[in-house]
Amino acid sequence: MDPQLTNRPCHGCPPRLNRRGLLLGTGIVGAAAIGYPLVRRVLTPPTPVFLAKNQRYDGPLAETIAKGLRAVGFDWHWVRGRKVLLKPNLVEPLAAAPQVITHPNVVLAAADVFRRWGAKVSVGEAPGNVRDTEMALAESGMGEALRGEKLPFSDLNYDEFRQTPNVGRCSRLTHFTFPAAVLDADLIVSMPKLKTHHWIGMTAAMKNLFGVLPGVVYGWPKNVLHYAGIPENVVDINASLPRRIAIVDGIVCMEGDGPILGTPKPLGLLAVGLNLTALDATLARLMGFNPAKIPYLAMADDRLGPIAEQSIVERGEPWRELASPFATLNEPHLQQMRQ
Amino acid sequence: MAWRDKAIEQLAAQPGHGYRRGARPMVEPTALAAIALSTAGRPDAAAPALEWLASAQSANGSLGIDADTREPCWPTGWAFLAWQTALRCGTANAAKWSLAASRATDWILNARGRPVAQPTTADEDRRIYGHDTTLLGWPWVEGTHSWVEPTAINLLGLRSAKQSEHARFREAVKLLLDRQLPDGGWNFGNTTVFGRVLRPQVQSTGLALAALGGEPVRAKVQRSVDWLSSRLSARVTAVSLSYALLGLAAHGVRPPDADRWLRAAAEQTLAGDGSPYNLALLILAATRPWGRLATCLEATGNDVAG
Numbered sequence: 001m002d003p004q005l006t007n008r009p010c011h012g013c014p015p016r017l018n019r020r021g022l023l024l025g026t027g028i029v030g031a032a033a034i035g036y037p038l039v040r041r042v043l044t045p046p047t048p049v050f051l052a053k054n055q056r057y058d059g060p061l062a063e064t065i066a067k068g069l070r071a072v073g074f075d076w077h078w079v080r081g082r083k084v085l086l087k088p089n090l091v092e093p094l095a096a097a098p099q100v101i102t103h104p105n106v107v108l109a110a111a112d113v114f115r116r117w118g119a120k121v122s123v124g125e126a127p128g129n130v131r132d133t134e135m136a137l138a139e140s141g142m143g144e145a146l147r148g149e150k151l152p153f154s155d156l157n158y159d160e161f162r163q164t165p166n167v168g169r170c171s172r173l174t175h176f177t178f179p180a181a182v183l184d185a186d187l188i189v190s191m192p193k194l195k196t197h198h199w200i201g202m203t204a205a206m207k208n209l210f211g212v213l214p215g216v217v218y219g220w221p222k223n224v225l226h227y228a229g230i231p232e233n234v235v236d237i238n239a240s241l242p243r244r245i246a247i248v249d250g251i252v253c254m255e256g257d258g259p260i261l262g263t264p265k266p267l268g269l270l271a272v273g274l275n276l277t278a279l280d281a282t283l284a285r286l287m288g289f290n291p292a293k294i295p296y297l298a299m300a301d302d303r304l305g306p307i308a309e310q311s312i313v314e315r316g317e318p319w320r321e322l323a324s325p326f327a328t329l330n331e332p333h334l335q336q337m338r339q
Numbered sequence: 340m341a342w343r344d345k346a347i348e349q350l351a352a353q354p355g356h357g358y359r360r361g362a363r364p365m366v367e368p369t370a371l372a373a374i375a376l377s378t379a380g381r382p383d384a385a386a387p388a389l390e391w392l393a394s395a396q397s398a399n400g401s402l403g404i405d406a407d408t409r410e411p412c413w414p415t416g417w418a419f420l421a422w423q424t425a426l427r428c429g430t431a432n433a434a435k436w437s438l439a440a441s442r443a444t445d446w447i448l449n450a451r452g453r454p455v456a457q458p459t460t461a462d463e464d465r466r467i468y469g470h471d472t473t474l475l476g477w478p479w480v481e482g483t484h485s486w487v488e489p490t491a492i493n494l495l496g497l498r499s500a501k502q503s504e505h506a507r508f509r510e511a512v513k514l515l516l517d518r519q520l521p522d523g524g525w526n527f528g529n530t531t532v533f534g535r536v537l538r539p540q541v542q543s544t545g546l547a548l549a550a551l552g553g554e555p556v557r558a559k560v561q562r563s564v565d566w567l568s569s570r571l572s573a574r575v576t577a578v579s580l581s582y583a584l585l586g587l588a589a590h591g592v593r594p595p596d597a598d599r600w601l602r603a604a605a606e607q608t609l610a611g612d613g614s615p616y617n618l619a620l621l622i623l624a625a626t627r628p629w630g631r632l633a634t635c636l637e638a639t640g641n642d643v644a645g
Contacts, residue, residue, distance in 0.1 A: 129527050160362070216367075218479075219478070219479025223483040223486070329533050
């Protein structure tokens with residue numbers, strides 16, 4: 001389901017070559033460097049992403065999600081009896097600002113779909129800016145929603161954890177500490193709110209997975225990742241986690257000063273993808289960004305998935321029909337991402 | 340208060356505590372349990388938790404998040420406060436806790452936050468981050484920036500050890516005041532980013548106010564006291580409620596509905612996952628004199644008659 005995941009060095013990272021490798025490789029690397037990506041793209045079938053328009057929080061979201069998952073080739077028989085962890089974004093909930101977080105109804109709809117397919121579903125999150133997770137669940141309405149459907153919640157900030165190697169190695173971090181609930185899941189479903197982000201341009205399926213790292217280890221905010229590089233760690237976390245797919249809440253998005261203080265942007269969008277890089281690249285275009293200028297997508301390109309439009313096949317609605325540029329802060333580093 | 344007795348007995352039943360009942364012991368909930376038991380007049384029950392903390396202390400005086408995970412070391416401040424509280428409230432093992440606390444002090448006074456990840460000029464830092472990035476406090480994780488809550492935790496411990504004139508203490512007080520939001524309250528530690536004011540949070544505000552108890556800053560923090568008072572209701576969950584009441588008490592404020600809110604939060608916790616972390620904080624917030632976490636360790640005259 002994630003065939004693009006490899007252990008090749010990150011874009012921008014120093015190559016790890018020994019002397020023999022350097023001597024042998026010098027003559028062929030140039031040609032291979034030019035030819036391999038081209039050949040790879042020609043031989044690799046395009047990666048599907050699914051976009052649905054005119055969605056509402058009180059609409060038949062489960063039907064849309066099931067349709068989207070089938071459209072992108074999700075093998076629904078595979079999930080029977082398996083552990084599925086839904087990971088919404090509850091970074092800093094405030095009842096008066098629902099554009100900050102994933103809407104509970106989208107989470108309930110996804111849970112409904114996976115339960116109908118026989119999966120053991122739970123929900124987990126490690127809110128990044130607030131230590132009182134119980135308060136985050138109350139303020140967001142997520143706690144009440146989950147109780148109503150008897151969906152178990154894992155507080156990823158405080159639960160049991162284990163160390164695993166950093167497979168991506170874009171940043172200097174050698175290991176990640178992930179909650180056991182994350183590492184033991186057969187499938188992680190990233191369920192972000194589609195938002196602008198005042199540091200890295202946008203936050204969607206890939207960046208949302210920052211929120212699986214426990215605060216007790218990484219802090220509130222997860223400042224360790226800031227020092228080691230936000231884009232680098234977006235790629236590294238995604239490269240190091242078990243199997244991942246994404247269902248994106250783009251029904252009421254956030255533009256402007258995201259990811260916390262931005263304003264609502266109603267879009268009516270629900271997006272589904274098995275490859276988070278391809279999905280985020282498509283959403284970036286829809287938001288008015290150039291995916292190649294979003295640093296984490298540029299690093300992930302052709303490594304965790306494709307960002308080139310010709311390497312992505314659209315199911316459902318074409319992104320151009322939904323395109324609606326998102327306002328951002330007038331900061332140079334953000335404006336560059338539009339070019 | 341029946342819930343308080345029940346909660347104390349639950350905490351007294353074992354030496355180490357996790358964030359949830361039955362979870363593996365962690366330093367922060369164990370230290371808070373020890374503080375709660377000491378202040379509740381149960382030094383006998385606090386002793387096993389204090390012993391557990393001492394066994395988790397590294398040679399350099401720090402404590403990690405649990406007995407096996409030696410970094411990050413932000414919970415050191417809580418363990419330090421636990422030993423200090425035992426010493427002030429009376430304990431049979433004063434020499435042992437005094438030594439452990441002394442080693443923790445050394446580590447705390449040497450630990451420090453770093454400048455921001457991408458520093459620019461002072462003016463540009465202020466424009467982007469909204470605060471003086473050069474002020475020293477304490478980070479969550481070694482090698483990262485100073486944030487409000489770890490700074491507040493260490494201030495509580497240092498005040499209890501009569502270190503409030505130490506240069507690190509004085510600078511950390513400045514840091515907390517610098518990170519106070521323009522309309523009152525604190526969050527994790529950013530006031531504005533790119534010129535936009537961030538939102539305050541109940542827990543961070545309560546802890547910051549608790550840490551500033553005993554400082555002559557009432558006029559400077561009045562807007563935060565007001566904001567926090569206005570936010571409290573039966574909807575506020577156990578941990579945030581407890582920190583809020585501790586913070587307000589440190590400045591002489593006790594909402595009239597406090598006991599009712601605490602009872603409801605405690606009953607919900609006891610009926611739910613029985614979190615020792617929640618219970619310890621609720622006990623502290625319910626123990627007279629109010630605001631013991633912040634004020635009993637050094638008389639400030641702020642105690643409110645119950």
